[in-house]
Each structure stands twice: as structure tokens, then as C-alpha cells.
Amino acid sequence: MATARKYNVEAVFKGAPKKSDFKIVEETLPAIKDGEFLAEAIWLSVDPYMRLFVNSSNVGNTMFGEQVAKVIESKNENFKVGDYVAGMFGWRTKTISNGDQVRKLDRSVYTDDKLSTGLGILGMPGATAYIAFLSICAPKEGETLVVTGAAGVVGSAVGQIAKIKGCRVVGFAGSDEKVQYLKSLGFDEAINYKTMTSLKETLEKTCPKGIDMFFDNVGGEFYDTIIPQMNTSGRVAVVGCISQYNLENPEKGPRLNPSILAKELTIKGFVIYNHLPRWPEAFKAIGEWIEKGQLKYNETVTEGFDNMFDAFSGLFTGKNTGKAVVKA
Ligand SMILES: NC(=O)c1ccc[n+]([C@@H]2O[C@H](COP(=O)([O-])OP(=O)(O)OC[C@H]3O[C@@H](n4cnc5c(N)ncnc54)[C@H](OP(=O)(O)O)[C@@H]3O)[C@@H](O)[C@H]2O)c1
Incomplete structure (x- = not known):
């Protein structure tokens, strides 16, 4: 059985988010069932919308958010061990998913050095x-x-x-x-x-x-x-x-x-x-512009799952240039 670490929301934000609005807890995950896979976070996203959408229904639950993760166990034929996915798994290190609303990342585009772009310029x-x-x-x-x-x-x-x-x-x-x-x-x-x-x-x-x-x-x-x-x-x-x-x-x-x-x-x-059907068109066009050198991007990387709050609060003080991502 796997153990995950995750951020629970402790309180609805009042003004600027505070570290004490979150608590890191451990969770023992059950064995995966048929149709499920277990994924380990590689890159986690912090985004300004997170400030807007935390409400009382989130208190006591895992903080929401997207991550790029690697499939490390699978009983789902569409997601093989070693696949990389982008999913709304939340601020957590390991997640069991049935693949619903999970994007499998095409490794010819999201190469090792570009995996984090699945949360940013190609996300x-x-x-x-x-x-x-x-x-x-x-x-x-x-x-x-x-x-x-x-x-x-x-x-x-x-x-x-x-x-x-x-x-x-x-x-x-x-x-x-x-x-x-x-x-x-x-x-x-x-x-x-x-x-x-x-x-x-x-x-x-x-x-x-x-x-x-x-x-x-x-x-x-x-x-x-x-x-x-x-x-x-x-x-x-x-x-x-x-x-x-x-x-x-x-x-x-x-x-x-x-x-x-x-x-x-x-x-x-x-x-x-509300515009999910147009995402592939966007990624194709942006990918081509990047390839041709017409569009550049930057990422501000925070190292370590334990520093997610700092990356998040930095969005409101201008710490990031380009996409703010956390390397798990
Ligand atoms: N509607 C949608 O579907 C959707 C989707 C994605 C993002 N968004 C929104 O789009 C905006 C940009 O998102 P992003 O992901 O690109 O974030 P971002 O710009 O990478 O990060 C936030 C930046 O906002 C600036 N900022 C923070 N507080 C500010 C303030 N009081 N006044 C002026 N600037 C401030 C800071 O830069 P400075 O150093 O320049 O202040 C900070 O670096 C956000 O408002 C986000 O909520 C909306």
C-alpha cells in the first residue's frame, strides 16, 4: 500500500492566503482496483484561480489543483506504467485515478525537459x-x-x-x-x-x-x-x-x-x-510557434512539495515570471 502526502485546506482564506490555511497530512492509499492507476506527482501547479475558488466546502479536503504525474501502477489499459498524465489530482504526492478527465501527455511533445509545460504554456x-x-x-x-x-x-x-x-x-x-x-x-x-x-x-x-x-x-x-x-x-x-x-x-x-x-x-x-474542445488546436498552434522561435516562455520553479505554499503566495507578490510550477 502506498502512502501519499497532501495539503488539506484548514480554513477559507481571509485576505492574503496564510500558511496556516493549509496542513500537510499523510494518507495511506488502498490497493488499486480494476480500471484504476496510481500516479506519482512530478510537477505541481499553483495558479491564481486557486485563491478565488477555495470556499467552505473545501475545508477539511485536499487542496485542488492540476499536476503532471507518472503512472507507477496500473489496472487501466489506457494508462500504462511509465505514462505521464496531467490531471486535477490536487496538492498531493500520490493519487489513485480511474482516468476520468485525465490528459495523457504525448511524449513526443512533452519530452523530459518539457513535462512542466503541460501545466503552463502547453496546458x-x-x-x-x-x-x-x-x-x-x-x-x-x-x-x-x-x-x-x-x-x-x-x-x-x-x-x-x-x-x-x-x-x-x-x-x-x-x-x-x-x-x-x-x-x-x-x-x-x-x-x-x-x-x-x-x-x-x-x-x-x-x-x-x-x-x-x-x-x-x-x-x-x-x-x-x-x-x-x-x-x-x-x-x-x-x-x-x-x-x-x-x-x-x-x-x-x-x-x-x-x-x-x-x-x-x-x-x-x-x-x-468551458472551452475544452479547443485545447488541442491551441496546443498545436502554440507548439508550432515555439518550434519556429516565434513564441518563448519562462517558468519559475519552486523546488519541493513542502514549499507549495510559498510558490502559491508568491503569485500575489509577483515572485513568478511566466508559469509558477513546483517540482515535487
Ligand atoms: N478565466 C480563465 O479561465 C483563466 C485561466 C487562467 C488564468 N486566468 C487568470 O489570468 C490571470 C493571469 O494568470 P497567470 O496564470 O498568467 O498568472 P501569473 O500572471 O503568472 O501570476 C500572477 C502575477 O500577477 C501579478 N499580480 C499579482 N497581484 C497583482 C496585483 N495586485 N496587481 C497587479 N498585478 C498583480 C504578479 O505579477 P506582477 O509582478 O506583474 O505584479 C504575479 O506574478 C490571473 O488573474 C488568473 O486568475 C484566468
Whole structure:
């Protein structure tokens, strides 16, 4: 019988997540039954959505989340020992699964050195960047895109896809190092939002022809300031609002409807798990762009299962550039 280590949720987050909101416990797993396999975590994902979706029903249960794992025992003919899979197994070292909603990773794509991309650029966040940007922002050559959270896995991919489509790209991120990183990816303008003086003036200066597309990962002041500066028929993808996730009391924003109405803006929310049939198309296109050197990605690796909380909380202080992953 195998023993797993896992993070149980001890309390619903109040403000910024605390280490004491989790507890690492051991669990003895039963023997696998017909149709099941046992998988061992290799890479674990920490994502901003985790902050949003923990509620009282999670308390006492394993923290949810995706991981890349290796099949180490199997009584399921579709998953052989030695296969690698991506599944929503949670923050745990070993998992018994029946294969339901598990992606088997194609080893010609997810080679040893690229296994972690199954959680990032060739996983849920990469699919988010591709599907949300192309379907909501519908880019046209020569148009201007503003992307917030630009140095994260989603934002950095969106900016590069927009460059591939011939757009002018302006990105906001939280440090000078991240600004340099974005410039190295080909962003036309990259701004450290923590040191700029005025967002409105920065937008006027960096977007002389106005803003046609806004891919928002951050919300809050960015959203409130950018919407009135959009061009007529502008498109806005509301994909994240990380500036709001840790707030105990929701902020009140300005009333934006006159701008939305007068400029005939299209503003659309997006949930990646409602677009599963398009994931393969996204991975194929992104894979080809990576292959051709048109799209680059970065990962911030935290070593050790015991350090998952640090990787998670680092998302809210800007510790990561590109995808934050934990090496089990
Ligand atoms: N709708 C969907 O289906 C979907 C799917 C995937 C992701 N998302 C959302 O997309 C966004 C980006 O996701 P990701 O995976 O690429 O995460 P990420 O950008 O890699 O990680 C979070 C980054 O957000 C920035 N940040 C944290 N707090 C902030 C604040 N108060 N104000 C401004 N920036 C802040 C930090 O960078 P700085 O150093 O730049 O501050 C941090 O590094 C998140 O909001 C996430 O929830 C949505």
C-alpha cells in the first residue's frame, strides 16, 4: 500500500492566503482496483484561480489543483506504467485515478525537459491565452493591444500571439526585470506599473492611436482607467482580476457604461474549462510557434512539495515570471 502526502485546506482564506490555511497530512492509499492507476506527482501547479475558488466546502479536503504525474501502477489499459498524465489530482504526492478527465501527455511533445509545460504554456494557461485572445479580441494587423499581468504565463503568451498577428503590444508588469523580459519577447512597450506615475498618461503616451484590444488579467484600477481610453468598437477580454482576489471588501469602481455604450465596446468574460474542445488546436498552434522561435516562455520553479505554499503566495507578490510550477 502506498502512502501519499497532501495539503488539506484548514480554513477559507481571509485576505492574503496564510500558511496556516493549509496542513500537510499523510494518507495511506488502498490497493488499486480494476480500471484504476496510481500516479506519482512530478510537477505541481499553483495558479491564481486557486485563491478565488477555495470556499467552505473545501475545508477539511485536499487542496485542488492540476499536476503532471507518472503512472507507477496500473489496472487501466489506457494508462500504462511509465505514462505521464496531467490531471486535477490536487496538492498531493500520490493519487489513485480511474482516468476520468485525465490528459495523457504525448511524449513526443512533452519530452523530459518539457513535462512542466503541460501545466503552463502547453496546458491550461496557454490554452487560455490562445482561445481567449483570438476569440474575444479578434486581432487585426496594426491594432493596439494592452495586456495586464503581462509577464505571467497567460499575459506573456497573449502579447507574443498579438505580435505574431501584426499588432502593437503594450504590457504592464510589476518590476524592471519583468519589463526587460517583455521587451526581450518583442513587446513594443513594457511598463513597470509599480513605479509609473500616472496610468492614464502612460496609456496616452504608449498608445498614441488609442487602444483597440484590452486583455485584462488584473482588473481594478487598470480596468477602470483603460475602458474609457478604448477606441470605438474595441474588444475587452476579462480573463483575470488578480488585484481583487485578496481584498476582504470589494472595491467600488467608476461608472463605465457611458464609455461602453458610446464606443460600442465588446466586453466578454472567459472561463477556460468551458472551452475544452479547443485545447488541442491551441496546443498545436502554440507548439508550432515555439518550434519556429516565434513564441518563448519562462517558468519559475519552486523546488519541493513542502514549499507549495510559498510558490502559491508568491503569485500575489509577483515572485513568478511566466508559469509558477513546483517540482515535487
Ligand atoms: N478565466 C480563465 O479561465 C483563466 C485561466 C487562467 C488564468 N486566468 C487568470 O489570468 C490571470 C493571469 O494568470 P497567470 O496564470 O498568467 O498568472 P501569473 O500572471 O503568472 O501570476 C500572477 C502575477 O500577477 C501579478 N499580480 C499579482 N497581484 C497583482 C496585483 N495586485 N496587481 C497587479 N498585478 C498583480 C504578479 O505579477 P506582477 O509582478 O506583474 O505584479 C504575479 O506574478 C490571473 O488573474 C488568473 O486568475 C484566468
